[in-house]
Amino acid sequence: MTENNHNREHALPSSSVNSQQQHESEPFSTTQSTTNNTIHHDEEDDDWEDVHDDEEDDDTLLELDEDHHPLCNSDNNHTSEVEVEAKQYSSDLGCSHYPHNCQIESPCCKEFFWCRVCHDNEAFQKCKCKVENMDRYSVKRVKCMRCGTIQSSDNVECENSECKTRFGEFYTCTICHIYSNDPKRPIYHCDGCKICRLGKREQFLHCYTCGACMAPNHKCIPQCMQSHCPICMEDLFSSRESVHLLKCGHPMHWKCFRNALKSRIYNCPLCQKYMVEISEESTRIIDEEIANTPLPKELQDKKVKILCNECLQRNDEAPFHIFGIKCPNCGSYNTKQIV
Incomplete structure (x- = not known):
């Protein structure tokens, strides 16, 4: 194989939200909810492409969105x-x-x-x-x-x-x-993935555990990229869309992730953990709502069995409330009643 990248110093890397990859897509960049990880694939297929979100961090796998890498500041009139x-x-x-x-x-x-x-x-x-x-x-x-x-x-x-x-x-x-012929879109061939990926080779490594090119600081989940998006069910490894790694480590398309949030879906479809970081302020607001909304007398002392989706702990005597059942172990409201 011959791989030529004539102007590496000018080739701008694609950024990921928090963690990103890209695939010949581009290496996989995953975007994690708060720490975002976005993955990209095939360069040709855009199997993975640099997709960067200025609001997100770069602790994801590979992301390939050259649109996030302007060649010059829009305030400048000169051409770089x-x-x-x-x-x-x-x-x-x-x-x-x-x-x-x-x-x-x-x-x-x-x-x-x-x-x-x-x-x-x-x-x-x-x-x-x-x-x-x-x-x-x-x-x-x-x-x-x-x-x-x-x-x-x-x-x-x-x-x-x-x-x-x-x-x-x-x-x-x-x-x-x-x-x-595009100097703004760096590409490299990964022998591990056996395809070309978008991005700079030095910014990613092939993770044999995850099964794809990833950012050095990604969270390893065995063969996580050899899977399908839990929203649209498209193959992630060869997808041309950017891939986002959730907090829990499960990947999904960045677009599917954003659409899920717009639809007020905040839980991972696979494990039900939160896809985004829940602030202490949000938890405090729910606490206040519960404190200010007393239940009927017959329900005030009701205890239920729950499983927390965040810490995975069971509790047989969690206080019941219609606004939410708080995990006594970690304080999360991401719980479900069990029998």
């Missing part, structure tokens, strides 16, 4: 060196997934497409090809879109001596067959 270089290398060639100078030949239908995602979106969805996900590793030929020369996919530049166009000005991977 990165912008100049981006304009110099940007071209009208490529697709919405990657700007680059060649097309790859699909090993299944023998048609040329800008990238694997273009094949999956166009050929399969339009019933031209029976293969839903093109095998990125089996590509044998590419076509230079400057001169039209069809040649081996092992080439990093056109073999036509009168052309010599580089297929990817800033990145080329002859394993995944990904090419990019």
Whole structure:
């Protein structure tokens, strides 16, 4: 494999909310509720892409959202060196997934497409090809879109001596067959993930426990990235959406996480722990509401059996109230009655 990143000093890393990853998506960046972890996948598929949230921290896995990495301050009128270089290398060639100078030949239908995602979106969805996900590793030929020369996919530049166009000005991977002219979007190939990921290699490590590229300070959960989003059920490892690691360590799409909060869903669908940090002020408000709302006499001394979703402790004599049942052990109201 040949991996070229010609302008690493100008390639801006993608940030994650608190903890982020990205996948050839981009390494996985996970966003944790309060400490956010956002993961990103395939660069091509955007299986993972840098997605950064300025409100979140970077203790997640890999996140790939270059939109969070402006090249220059909006208050400045001058153009940065990165912008100049981006304009110099940007071209009208490529697709919405990657700007680059060649097309790859699909090993299944023998048609040329800008990238694997273009094949999956166009050929399969339009019933031209029976293969839903093109095998990125089996590509044998590419076509230079400057001169039209069809040649081996092992080439990093056109073999036509009168052309010599580089297929990817800033990145080329002859394993995944990904090419990019975008200096703002750093990419690297991970041998552990066996795909390319968005982001800077030095900012992530491949965690063999979690099964993906992660931020160094992530929380390990065995094969957590080899799972599906508990909201939309899409495969997380190969997803093109950013992935967020919850406080409990379970991953879900960043968009699904945000939509859940907008819908006032605050518990992890898998373990029922809070997805966000609950402040002491919030707990105090519930305490005051309970103190100011006496129950009917027949319910005032009622005790119930509960299981706390936060500390996982059982209690057989927790005071009952319609506004919430507080865990005597940790003080959380994230409890449920049991029989």
